[in-house]
Amino acid sequence: MPPALIPILTTIFERGGPALLQLIALANANGEANDVAELNRQIAADEVAKAQIDREIERVRALLAPVPATPIEEPGA
Amino acid sequence: MRIQRASRVVGLLVAVALAAACAHGPKHVATAGSAGAQGAFLLAREAEQRAFDAGAITPEKHLELLLKLRKAFTLHQDAAKLILATPPKGSPPSEYAAMAAQALVLISDVIDALPAGAPKNRAASALVKGGF
Numbered sequence: 001m002p003p004a005l006i007p008i009l010t011t012i013f014e015r016g017g018p019a020l021l022q023l024i025a026l027a028n029a030n031g032e033a034n035d036v037a038e039l040n041r042q043i044a045a046d047e048v049a050k051a052q053i054d055r056e057i058e059r060v061r062a063l064l065a066p067v068p069a070t071p072i073e074e075p076g077a
Numbered sequence: 078m079r080i081q082r083a084s085r086v087v088g089l090l091v092a093v094a095l096a097a098a099c100a101h102g103p104k105h106v107a108t109a110g111s112a113g114a115q116g117a118f119l120l121a122r123e124a125e126q127r128a129f130d131a132g133a134i135t136p137e138k139h140l141e142l143l144l145k146l147r148k149a150f151t152l153h154q155d156a157a158k159l160i161l162a163t164p165p166k167g168s169p170p171s172e173y174a175a176m177a178a179q180a181l182v183l184i185s186d187v188i189d190a191l192p193a194g195a196p197k198n199r200a201a202s203a204l205v206k207g208g209f
Contacts, residue, residue, distance in 0.1 A: 032165040035108045039161040046154035053147045060140045
């Protein structure tokens with residue numbers, strides 16, 4: 001690195017460094033908030049999928065259930 | 078004096094690089110992977126229902142696959158709750174990996190049982206791309 005650049009870079013980082021670190025901290029906080037929102041969305045979507053599957057399971061079980069035997073009436077009885 | 082300044086610059090650069098690297102921690106990676114897996118689960122569920130509605134699967138097989146799908150969604154939901162409880166930038170606990178693996182096996186079973194075609198291919202490809 002050319003020696004002349006060092007004082008310039010130092011000034012930039014001394015003034016801009018803390019602001020940049022604050023920006024990164026803010027981005028991290030946003031990242032966490034986004035993760036939390038995304039996970040809550042996923043948990044809710046799983047709940048919806050489970051409820052739909054439960055309804056379908058009930059429907060198929062009803063399809064598979066044996067038809068109750070009805071007494072056959074003898075003609076003329 | 079010059080060395081002191083140079084080391085300060087290097088120190089700041091390292092701090093910035095570390096902070097940037099921490100922005101995408103294991104929790105964030107697990108969240109993204111879980112979203113990909115859920116997409117594959119939903120596609121598998123849709124493909125399975127279509128196959129049954131088209132008469133390609135017997136009601137008995139449909140019921141068996143529905144029970145597997147339900148278990149997979151329950152495991153996915155429990156795994157998502159574990160990620161949610163993980164501190165920012167932390168790693169989800171070890172049970173998470175076992176749950177994710179079990180859910181992926183169940184969904185693979187469902188996809189394997191589907192008749193060949195575009196819905197099956199979409200679900201299989203989403204499962205490969207996604208994953209926890």
